[in-house]
Amino acid sequence: MKQMNIFMLLIVALFLVGCGGGQKAIQQADTGDIPAWFMNVPSDPNYLFSPKTAVSQDMQLAIDKASTDCRADIATQIEVKVNNLTKKFAEETGGGNDANLQQYFSSVTKTVVSNTLTGTKIKEQKMVKDGTLWRAYVLMQYPLGAANEALVLQIKKNQEMYTKIQASKSFKELDDETEKLDASKKQQ
Secondary structure: OHHHHHHHHHHHHHHHHHHHHHHHHOOOOOHHHOOHHHHOOOOOOOEEEEEEEEEEOOHHHHHHHHHHHHHHHHHHHHOOEEEEEEEEEEEEEOOHHHOEEEEEEEEEEEEEOOOOOOOOEEEEEEEEEEOOEEEEEEEEEEEHHHHHHHHHHHHHHHHHHHHHHHHHHHHHHHHHHHHHHHHHHHHO
């Protein structure tokens, strides 16, 4: 019986060691897993860079999430429209030591980003296990030449639109003048 208890104890001990070993293989990511380029973002006058990280149970989804965050960050670096509304109200009633001061303050900010990015590229990428999840570290780069080309293209589109609007106005004026001339001929 004593041998049976020792044998059962040995089996339980091996089972616990086996379970513990599996947990050790999937430990939390530690700071040693963070790539150097994530903490010290490269600098180059010809590129915009964005480092982002994301987690998911699916490795590819973690990469996709981090990449999407990178692109949003780059679009914000290029251009961002910020609207802010601040309200402040103060009212004092009564007088002297009996005065009652009521104040109200509110601030709302909205940030809108809308850019077309052509030429973004993942420069660096690292995957680590973070608990039971995958953590993707992504460094995205965007060539400033592409940003400049996109800006020039947008300016050209705006100029074309302006020209079309002016042409429409001119044709409308021409039509109006032609109608006036026809009307004055009919009266004669």
